[in-house]
Amino acid sequence: MAVKQPLLHTTGLTIGYRSGKNPAKVIAGPLNLDLYAGQLICLLGPNGCGKSTLLRTVSGLQQAVGGSIELEGKNLAKLKPAGIARLISLVLTDNVRSGNLDVYSLISLGRYPYSGWLGILSQQDKEAIDRAITATDTAAFLGRKLDSLSDGECQKVMLARAMAQDTPLIILDEPTAHLDLPSRIQLMRLLHQLAKDTNKAILISTHELDLALQVADQIWLMSSGGNLAAGLPEELVLNGSFQQAFDKDGIDFDINTGTFHIHTSGRKSISVAGDGPAAFWTRKALTRIGYALSPGEDTEEQVLVTEIEGVASWTYKKGDLTLSFDQLKELLTVL
Amino acid sequence: MNKIKILVLLSLLVIAFLLDVALGSVHIPVKEVIKVLFTPDSVNESWIYIVEKIRLPKALTAIIVGCGLSVSGLQMQTLFRNPLAGPSVLGITAGASLGVALVMLSAGSIASLYTIKELGISGSWLIIIASSLGAALIMVIIVSISSSLKDNVIVLIVGVMIGNITLSIISIWQYFSSPELIKDYLMWTFGSLGGVTGNQLLILATVVFAGLVISFLSSKLLDALLLGDNYARSMGLTVQRARLLIVLSTSVLAGGITAFCGPIGFIGIAVPHLARALFNTSNHRILIPACCLVGTVLMLICDIVAQLPGSQTVLPINVITALVGSPVVIWIIAGPTKLRGF
Numbered sequence: 001m002a003v004k005q006p007l008l009h010t011t012g013l014t015i016g017y018r019s020g021k022n023p024a025k026v027i028a029g030p031l032n033l034d035l036y037a038g039q040l041i042c043l044l045g046p047n048g049c050g051k052s053t054l055l056r057t058v059s060g061l062q063q064a065v066g067g068s069i070e071l072e073g074k075n076l077a078k079l080k081p082a083g084i085a086r087l088i089s090l091v092l093t094d095n096v097r098s099g100n101l102d103v104y105s106l107i108s109l110g111r112y113p114y115s116g117w118l119g120i121l122s123q124q125d126k127e128a129i130d131r132a133i134t135a136t137d138t139a140a141f142l143g144r145k146l147d148s149l150s151d152g153e154c155q156k157v158m159l160a161r162a163m164a165q166d167t168p169l170i171i172l173d174e175p176t177a178h179l180d181l182p183s184r185i186q187l188m189r190l191l192h193q194l195a196k197d198t199n200k201a202i203l204i205s206t207h208e209l210d211l212a213l214q215v216a217d218q219i220w221l222m223s224s225g226g227n228l229a230a231g232l233p234e235e236l237v238l239n240g241s242f243q244q245a246f247d248k249d250g251i252d253f254d255i256n257t258g259t260f261h262i263h264t265s266g267r268k269s270i271s272v273a274g275d276g277p278a279a280f281w282t283r284k285a286l287t288r289i290g291y292a293l294s295p296g297e298d299t300e301e302q303v304l305v306t307e308i309e310g311v312a313s314w315t316y317k318k319g320d321l322t323l324s325f326d327q328l329k330e331l332l333t334v335l
Numbered sequence: 336m337n338k339i340k341i342l343v344l345l346s347l348l349v350i351a352f353l354l355d356v357a358l359g360s361v362h363i364p365v366k367e368v369i370k371v372l373f374t375p376d377s378v379n380e381s382w383i384y385i386v387e388k389i390r391l392p393k394a395l396t397a398i399i400v401g402c403g404l405s406v407s408g409l410q411m412q413t414l415f416r417n418p419l420a421g422p423s424v425l426g427i428t429a430g431a432s433l434g435v436a437l438v439m440l441s442a443g444s445i446a447s448l449y450t451i452k453e454l455g456i457s458g459s460w461l462i463i464i465a466s467s468l469g470a471a472l473i474m475v476i477i478v479s480i481s482s483s484l485k486d487n488v489i490v491l492i493v494g495v496m497i498g499n500i501t502l503s504i505i506s507i508w509q510y511f512s513s514p515e516l517i518k519d520y521l522m523w524t525f526g527s528l529g530g531v532t533g534n535q536l537l538i539l540a541t542v543v544f545a546g547l548v549i550s551f552l553s554s555k556l557l558d559a560l561l562l563g564d565n566y567a568r569s570m571g572l573t574v575q576r577a578r579l580l581i582v583l584s585t586s587v588l589a590g591g592i593t594a595f596c597g598p599i600g601f602i603g604i605a606v607p608h609l610a611r612a613l614f615n616t617s618n619h620r621i622l623i624p625a626c627c628l629v630g631t632v633l634m635l636i637c638d639i640v641a642q643l644p645g646s647q648t649v650l651p652i653n654v655i656t657a658l659v660g661s662p663v664v665i666w667i668i669a670g671p672t673k674l675r676g677f
Contacts (some may be wrong), residue, residue, distance in 0.1 A: 013435055059569065060568075061565055061568060061569065080571075080573075081571045081572065081573050082571035082573075083571075084569030084571070085569060085570050086571070088569070089370075089570075090566065090569040091563070092565050092566060092569075094562070094563045094565055094566060095563075095565065096562045099612050099618040100615075100616070100617045101561055102616075102617070105558075105616070105617060106562075107619060109558060109559060109561075109562065109570065110570070111569035112555070112558075112571060112572070113570060113571040115555070117552065117555065118552075118554060118555055118620055119554065119555035119558055119620065158404075165570065178431065179444055181539065194355075
């Protein structure tokens, strides 16, 4: 497997606030993070732990206190706003209900970094807008004014605007806040799909633990102390990071709790043998990356999960091929 | 659809323009007005004098004022993301008045149109610059305050208060002035489209045209600012620079007009809403010309009404713009929600 270049890479990044001559107030860090194209990354953490600050810093709206951020190998601090706008697009929590703005105009604002002096749209711009509308399924809202949209519809439209900006990285700050459950699931599913279909990296902050566990390719888990654990959702569950991160909120994270399901139609079927948490989360991981789980053992691909004294190991069989792993991540890279 | 609206507005403009020139204490038939404009030889001389020296400059001033104040109001509403923003509401014209007053104070005279006339061309420029600087000063203060205050209503109240402080400073100075000077100043505050002639008209037109060009060229920046500073920045806008440009053109527009015509209210706040309602868009590339059209027509109509056709009396233009503009503001706040946008 070729080594993939991370789209976004931070080295010793510390985030926080500078105010006047006082020493900067550090919220979290140093953080060494990597973010790859085609991934949906969910940033989780209790309120006030600095999720928004991290997103604002990574997107260039706010200065980092220390360390560096590289975007496609370029130092973010040295990029001009116009340059950053071609690499990162944002969906923020800011209220944009400007009454007279219609949906198409709003989405076309996404072409801002590409259009000329007066903002006249070229054929190319219009095509990009149409692609964004199709991808986000917002064609039905086009003629409407922004203030006539529901919260869920508004989020989709804001996402379409970000898509029209056509950047390799899209960052969304709490896109599921204020949404009802079906809209939340719909949006998360849409984000998951977009990351896969368009090979964009999508970074979101959210409070939807269970949804994040189902759709995220990577989770950044922030705790109140400013620590950040990054990894596969299942890994973070298994190594206890979740318990730690939400410890202070008095939330007990039950490793065995089932969550509600998002149906992703599996293309290949696989069987998983074994009991216990490791097998349970292995099944979830396999479902997530697009497998259908088969109850029998007559499938072409089979996984056996064994757990001895809390240490899990995985055996993968495909025809005559047999491979063993002691990390779930390694198993997934093979599939 | 838009073409029909533009045609209707343009024909309204022509009719209002001709009526504005025709009506007044001396009635000149519209047919004769057209003759004066195109074949001046065939009409009696007193009419030519009235039209060329008094009414034509006044109608042209109405057009300039209508365009300038409306566009400055539109820019402020977008910049502050506040449907109730406008040059007179947020104290920008008060700032301009202060600039004018300061020049007049140091010249030992007062801010009346007569003294402006006596100052000649360099004096006209001096007044325009002072007035624009006064407007810019208040703009900068309110912009810097508004960036730390998220609440629109608070920004509005702060703007009104700063306007009050500015007006108080002028009042203190007035208090120590002689009664004749106070009367002159009061006349100036009523606002007047008359008296801007010759070189002054040329200077005012140049300044306002420059402001309008800057404004039109920044229409893309204004569009981006509709979503707020953060989104604007994320789309590649250098927010500080954009703000500076918008503050500059707004100050030049509002300042220049206030210097010569006095603080004219309500046009700046009302016209952008009418333009948005009429053209149903938030695109500044369309809204800026639309504001010019609607503002011009409205200002000409206000001027026609101010002359109280058939009588010898002329009402101050500010009285009429308030009568026309206030219902629009009430409509924005209490009317159908469609107009609450900006």
